[in-house]
Amino acid sequence: MLEAPEARIIARQLNQTVKGRTITYVSAGYTPHKFTWYHEGAESYEAKMLGKVVGEAHSYGGLVEIEIEDVRLLFGDGVNLRYYAAGAKLPPKHQLLLGLDDESCLVASVRMYGGIMCFSPENFESTFKPYYEKARNKPQVLGNDFTKDYFDRLFDDAAAAKKSAKAFLATGQSIPGLGNGVLQDILYNAGVHPKTKIATLSEEQRYAMYDSTVATLREMEAKGGRNSESDLYGNSGGYVPYLSKDTAGHECIRCGAIIIKENYMGGSIYYCPGCQR
Numbered sequence: 001m002l003e004a005p006e007a008r009i010i011a012r013q014l015n016q017t018v019k020g021r022t023i024t025y026v027s028a029g030y031t032p033h034k035f036t037w038y039h040e041g042a043e044s045y046e047a048k049m050l051g052k053v054v055g056e057a058h059s060y061g062g063l064v065e066i067e068i069e070d071v072r073l074l075f076g077d078g079v080n081l082r083y084y085a086a087g088a089k090l091p092p093k094h095q096l097l098l099g100l101d102d103e104s105c106l107v108a109s110v111r112m113y114g115g116i117m118c119f120s121p122e123n124f125e126s127t128f129k130p131y132y133e134k135a136r137n138k139p140q141v142l143g144n145d146f147t148k149d150y151f152d153r154l155f156d157d158a159a160a161a162k163k164s165a166k167a168f169l170a171t172g173q174s175i176p177g178l179g180n181g182v183l184q185d186i187l188y189n190a191g192v193h194p195k196t197k198i199a200t201l202s203e204e205q206r207y208a209m210y211d212s213t214v215a216t217l218r219e220m221e222a223k224g225g226r227n228s229e230s231d232l233y234g235n236s237g238g239y240v241p242y243l244s245k246d247t248a249g250h251e252c253i254r255c256g257a258i259i260i261k262e263n264y265m266g267g268s269i270y271y272c273p274g275c276q277r
Contacts, residue, residue: 001111002077004141004177005220006229006237007059010081013232014057014066017083018098018106021054023068025099028116035113036095037076039126048118049073049098061135061176071120074132077179078114082107083232135176142177142217151210155198165201165209166194166269178213181226184243184270186216193276194269243270 002010026049029042038045048071055067062077075081084090086103096108096116108116115128124132139145154160154175160168169175170183178186187194190212192205201209220226225237228244242253248261248270257274 001179001181002062002064002079002229003179003182004059004061005182005217005239006225006231007062007064007077007177008142008221009225009237010232011057011059011064013083014064014081014106017104017232018054018066018100019056021100021102021104023049023052023054023098024101025097026050027094027097028118029095030097031093031095031109033095033110036110037115037117037128039117039119039124042095045096045118054100059177060132060140061138061173062179063132063135063176068118071118072124074115074117074119075108076113076115076117076128078111079116080109080111080230081232082109082234131173134173138173138176140177141175141213142221146214148207148210151213152206155206161197161199163198164194164265165192165196165198166265168198169209169213171265175213178217180267181228182217182220185241186212188243188270188272188276189216191275191277193271195264243272245270 026046028038028045049068052069055069057064057066064075064081066073084105084107090105091107091109094107094109098106117126117128139150165187166183169186170179190208192209220239223238224231224235226239226241227237229237231237243259247259250259251257252259252272252274255272255274257272259270259272261268261270
């Protein structure tokens with residue numbers, strides 16, 4: 001699933017490839033996928049976008065949004081976006097295909113589930129709207145507004161004190177674009193166990209979590225995203241996680257302890273018992 005580093009990379013690549021192009025062809029819902037959600041039905045997308053000029057792309061948390069004149073095209077974090085230059089072979093299956101005036105194409109396909117929402121900003125009524133608004137309106141984790149002071153204020157919520165480090169960082173859109181996929185290395189670099197209760201953290205540990213959050217995500221972005229994700233051209237990212245299914249059961253490169261995998265809160269956590277006591 002896309003998280004903040006990959007979403008930022010894809011938005012930047014969209015601005016380098018499709019911004020300013022005119023949409024000459026629209027196919028939505030070509031390959032049926034019961035866990036793909038469209039706004040007002042896939043059949044409405046041609047009328048909404050055909051003949052319009054592609055504008056600026058933005059990332060909000062793990063979401064990617066493109067301005068297309070009077071509408072917005074929003075991709076959820078479970079959507080794969082690919083750019084195909086003129087003459088390139090297109091995939092046989094897709095949930096959205098946009099043809100452009102230079103004969104290039106933008107193709108979206110959904111993995112397990114995902115939203116491909118085309119809507120007017122003045123007329124967006126959807127169960128997805130609260131998720132979108134949180135992602136858009138909160139400080140972006142890799143933006144200038146995500147400061148230590150802001151991060152510290154997240155601890156003031158009475159409910160936060162009862163949460164574990166994992167729940168605090170990666171659930172309820174506390175920090176949009178920070179999910180289980182990037183959580184493991186953030187806590188590893190901070191030296192905090194994912195089950196640690198937030199109320200027990202010292203001020204020094206809180207700041208370590210903040211510093212690790214920003215530094216780890218910036219490193220992921222600088223390296224083209226995680227190696228489990230792909231960019232707009234289909235290239236895998238260059239960031240190799242310290243903690244993942246590939247390192248579980250192996251020695252920690254820092255202390256030599258064996259990295260552990262456990263089921264926790266409906267998903268997997270990975271941690272080093274030596275570095276994250």
